[in-house]
Amino acid sequence: VILPFWTSLLIRVYAWIAILQPTGLLNRALAALGLIDQPLLRISNGFSVVLGLVYAYLPFMILPLYGSLSQLDESLLEAAADLGARPVRVFCEVVLPLSLPGVAAGALLVFIPAIGEFVIPDLLGGPGTLMVGKVLWREFFDNVDWPAAAAVAMVLVALLTAPLLLAQRLVERPETSRP
Amino acid sequence: MSRNLTVFRAAALALGFGFLYLPIALLVAY
DSSP states (O other), rough: GGGGGGGGGHHHHHHHHHHSSSSSHHHHHHTTSSSSSOOOOOOSSSSHHHHHHHHHHHHHHHHHHHHHHSSOOOHHHHHHHHHTHHHHHHHHHHHHHHHHHHHHHHHHHHHHHHHHHOOOOOOOOOOTTTOOOHHHHHHIIISSSSSHHHHHHHHHHHHHHHHHHHHHHHHOOOSSSSO | OOOHHHHHHHHHHHHHHHHHHHHHHHHOOO
């Protein structure tokens, strides 16, 4: 899972451009299979930005989730199944609650760097795909409007602070609700 | 039941690793 990190993110994003562009790998493969007549995938839209973000930050979500799930006691799953729970119910009522710390850690690990992301929306996104990092860059370097850029930076800090404070409160909450 | 789970796990692994390594495979191919 961490092997992609051996290559620079910038280079991997450029590889996604080569994959997603109208004459790129995926469109040619889909056309060769006879599934599409015209290019289906394009860059410079919201989809390509979301795909790039998911690609870049997927390992940050997988690793805490894996850590959380690997510590899960499998006898609990067997017990739930023995008591008649179907797999979906076992997942919803046993696996999910027990892996919530991993989910929360992964969500924070992804959210913090992803919210200020600049490279991915700049390379894979078009003029219509706005992200805070890109707006910051534009205000600082294109518009040279430093007061507006500073205001955007403060908004970014506020956006980052709220979930961090929430996570801190959840961690520090006394465990009195447990029986 | 167990076979379905094995197929699901194999498909999830293949999709996940395929997604993660597709750009790197392209770089290597170039």
